[in-house]
Amino acid sequence: MLVGGAGVLLGVAAVPAQAAEVSYRTECVPPPISGLPPVQGTTTVAVTAPAAAKVGEEVEVVWTFVQAASKNPDLVDLPANSVQPSGTLKAAGAQAADIAMRGPRENPPIPKGGAMVLSAMKGTLKLTTPGAVTLTPGAYAINAMSTDTKCAPQEAVQAAATINVTPADGGSGTSSPTPGPTGSGSPSPSPTGGPGPSGSPAPSGTPAPTTSGQTDFTGKEVQVPYKCKTPIGDKEATSPVQIDARRNGGSFDLTVRFKESVMDSPAEIPADSVKPSMEVVLGGADTGTVHVEGPTNAEPIKAGDPIEIPDLTGTYKPGASGESTLSPGVLTVEALGTTTTCTPAKTEVSLTLDTTQQPGGAAGGSSSGGSSSGGSAAGGSAGGSASGGGLAETGAEDDATLKALALVAGTAVLLGGAVFTFLPRRP
The missing domain is CATH 2.60.40.1930 (Macroglobulin (MG2) domain)
Known part of the structure; x- marks a missing residue:
């Protein structure tokens, strides 16, 4: 030792x-x-x-x-x-x-x-x-x-x-005890911590049909409770997620952002080894999902350096006219040959758009892109109806944020430490 x-x-x-x-x-x-x-x-x-x-x-x-x-x-x-x-x-x-x-x-x-x-x-x-x-x-x-x-x-x-x-020479000796400079007052600090303040970046949740000239739409930051299936077992975590949109003809370019800062890398992570994607769930007037994905890590990540979750992007072509909602859906992380899948325990609407049906749009199925003309949009709105995906709301009290890809990747490099512990000494 x-x-x-x-x-x-x-x-x-x-x-x-x-x-x-x-x-x-x-x-x-x-x-x-x-x-x-x-x-x-x-x-x-x-x-x-x-x-x-x-x-x-x-x-x-x-x-x-x-x-x-x-x-x-x-x-x-x-x-x-x-x-x-x-x-x-x-x-x-x-x-x-x-x-x-x-x-x-x-x-x-x-x-x-x-x-x-x-x-x-x-x-x-x-x-x-x-x-x-x-x-x-x-x-x-x-x-x-x-x-x-x-x-x-x-x-x-x-x-x-x-x-x-x-006694100090001429000193009062009455100062209060001061803890160490590390700022840690607990013998067992949690790597995970709380979810952090959600803020209120979203505009009003009331659709505004008169905003036909608007091009950018900011969604509401929502706390999404995930139930993750990893190669080493199940995990529950909550992550703050926000869906933003930009009008592109009759379609919308989507950006899904994970708002919470991420953990430090526990080990060396090679370049191009981790790739996230998500199925954004449509509701309201429209149905189906929209596939969004992020790039792999362009550079190696050194042990101890922060891990950033990249923005996930994709294109939503409306399949119906009316008020359509967008909610974070199933998150998939592929890393070093393994796959981890995280499913929301309930639906949390981040953005509501006033949409106009486009040929070949998303209603009743999935959409991965496309562009056309027409359509108007409204600002983001809060939501929270029960998910139609079959997972009931659990109310889990796991207050850890989704610590980026290292928590859910499920690889030996990123998650091997999840089973780290002490074992009795052997003869």
């Missing part, structure tokens, strides 16, 4: 650092998608901190994993720089505080069954009270390939370091 270096940032009067190790029984809970039960292991941690400092100083403390709770299971090789630890260090005694700790996403390649190699975590504590301040490791989480394994002590843990805090 690689033991990360431990440096300490001290105030002017702080004395050299001291470090101590503690071991404790640990239960680690794998990500739900893995289908694996909680497992038991032993964690050994070294905590480095200044032996003494003064009130008012902000000191840096370092948590080094001497031994993780277990090895990498025999499921997937973890690429270099794909694993990131975070956790909470408990300060007690003269001063009580939870110190948020986080390490960089730095690790060598870890083969199946290999020893887990976790980077050293750092955090800061502002000293407020004279006396002995003890530092004790608490719960921690390991993020690998966009999933979290959460680990918690199963016994009382001994203090790993003590800082002797003396």
Whole structure:
């Protein structure tokens, strides 16, 4: 096991650092998608901190994993720089505080069954009270390939370091404890997070037949609950999606946008390896679907770089006259020879258009393009009728946004980490 270096940032009067190790029984809970039960292991941690400092100083403390709770299971090789630890260090005694700790996403390649190699975590504590301040490791989480394994002590843990805090010369020593600079106040941060504000970019939902000269139509951003079938199992997620249109004769050029920012890539992704597409569902006066698709990734995506969902585009030729609705439909992601299909649990109307029937239009079937003349359009409107596709509304409380293609691609490169967890040590 690689033991990360431990440096300490001290105030002017702080004395050299001291470090101590503690071991404790640990239960680690794998990500739900893995289908694996909680497992038991032993964690050994070294905590480095200044032996003494003064009130008012902000000191840096370092948590080094001497031994993780277990090895990498025999499921997937973890690429270099794909694993990131975070956790909470408990300060007690003269001063009580939870110190948020986080390490960089730095690790060598870890083969199946290999020893887990976790980077050293750092955090800061502002000293407020004279006396002995003890530092004790608490719960921690390991993020690998966009999933979290959460680990918690199963016994009382001994203090790993003590800082002797003396009064500051002329200082009040009454500052409030300040957590570490990482901004993480939780020992088990979720890679997924909430769906974010939806905003209100859409215009009025009332069709306006007098806007015959209008060419661009902005849809309403809707939260779409997806039920995804991936090569490694089922997944539910909610994604904010918006459908916009531009009049092109009697047809409309559609653009489907995934509005939420996407996750960082958990591994190197080759160029031209991931391609998304969707079937936009028609309703109201019109029926059928419109196929839209996006380009493959033109450039390789480095591990740690953000993954962007490209705009999906296609052409809608109306098959009926009247008010026709457009809703996000089945999303398909092809990646490295695998296919993942995500079906909305319910219909969410993003855009309503005032359409004029065109020869060979979409009514009663599918449409992938075409152009003609005539037609008028109205602004986007909100909707939410039950889907006719056979999937009832589930009301799932999965508040994770659809984390772009890495969540749903279902490839070994992108989703192998979904089954990352700890396994008991073997003899």
